[in-house]
Amino acid sequence: MDHTEIKVNDMPEWLLKNENYIPSADKDTFVNKSILSVFKVLSRIKKQDSAGETAFQINVPLKVFGTLVLILLVSLTRSFVFVIIVNVWLLAVLSMTDTTRMIVILKLSMGITFFTAIIMLPAFVLGNTYSSIMITTKVFATITAMGLLSHSTKWSALTQALKRFYLPDIFIFILDITIKYIYMLGEFSLNMFYALKLRSVGKNRGKYSSMAGIAGTVFLQSKEMAEDMYHAMECRGFTGEYHMNDKSMFKWRDYLYIGIIAVFFTLFIYFGKV
């Protein structure tokens, strides 16, 4: 780096002096909380990258189908024993997952079950005990089944599986792009929050207008990205058809899974008749 020909004469005087600044107290809780919540969403999406790497490497379309069948059976059954069997099975599967995942799934299902129980409380008090317990247990089973599916499968694999169920291409495409853009715009807004935090060196009286500015910029950015993607898709000859390259074959654990679903179906019919 050569300094010989560089002049600092055109630099303003205040820039040449060291700033003797002592910041006054101000609360940045709103910005900090926003950073934390965006960060949480982003890490959750990032974690989804490794979601498929569990012990249960079951064919994803089969897993989606199995979960839907299980939820359907739980919803239709009038047998409390059947719901309990399903719950025991789901908890057994849950116990085989890693601790972090288990805690996340349990937190979600327990939370929702708790709120269902509160809603059912008047019915329970007024004597309708069977239905209130039944509905609450069914909710637990449904949420746990969905939690297991979403936490053990990559989102990209889930949308890919939808193609097997003959869902319209445009629907799958929008789902795929939505997940991608939640992440990209999330990262963009996270950096904006960081910038706001770094530039908020004193008492910011217009915190909410700065937040509105961030929201506006993210909106403009998303519009720009959407336009760019539209043009890119046109240039790449997109015709509205969404191709998936899925050559996955059924393995022994897939056949085992089919067997388990068949057993549940048999139990559903058996307990329905009892």
Place this chain on the structure above:
Amino acid sequence: MIELKDVCFSYSDMIALDHINLSIKTGEAIALMGANGCGKSTLLKLLNGIISPDSGSYGFHGEEVTHEKLQDEKFSKHLHQKIGFVFQNSDTQLFCSSVYDEVAFGPKQMGVAESEVEHRVNDCLALLGIQEFRNRIPYHLSGGEKRKVAIACVLSLNPEVLVLDEPMNGLDPKTQRWLVDFLKKLNKAGKTLITSTHNLELVHEISNRAVLFGESHTIVADMVTEELLTDVELLKRVNLVDSCYQYKV
């Protein structure tokens, strides 16, 4: 001025900085170099107090910067005033409705008198040659103009250290040359510069010392920039250049 001792940082289970030792003196111009994903941007975030080390220590002007201290609003605001950060994507840094408001954002918060704010903004706009954009909406400016506005925003805070993340990215050659000259001026004026860059043609102009990161997220070299640029084998080893690379003075 800045002292990093044995600093480690990881994102969940992914190591980003592995036992980093670095000392930066006031008025130095340093370039951080390395292949993509080697930890440069993480180090810049750490220096700016966006993140704090998992282990090791980060000292600024002899005072340790810890996670607990960064929770203290007064401390973190003081640090943010002393160290200005120019983001790689200027769009993320601009959120006000006019260029004037953007540049005045910092000084207004510092409790500077209105006339002094006006004076500072005018100076910054003139320094960066963007007076005519004063009332324009930042989002509608070109890439180079946005970069200039982003630098003006940071400069109006009069920081001691200027941290720049890939400042040459997406700029045309003329603007790149202008930026190089401007950074030289700032360094000459006493500002400490820490620049992360991949631009091997201009790096020796904006720095006199280069810190090279390896793919193992450690510092593999810390030497005079020109010496580093001539060590082709080392640059190849860290995956920064290939056999086509030739250093031209």
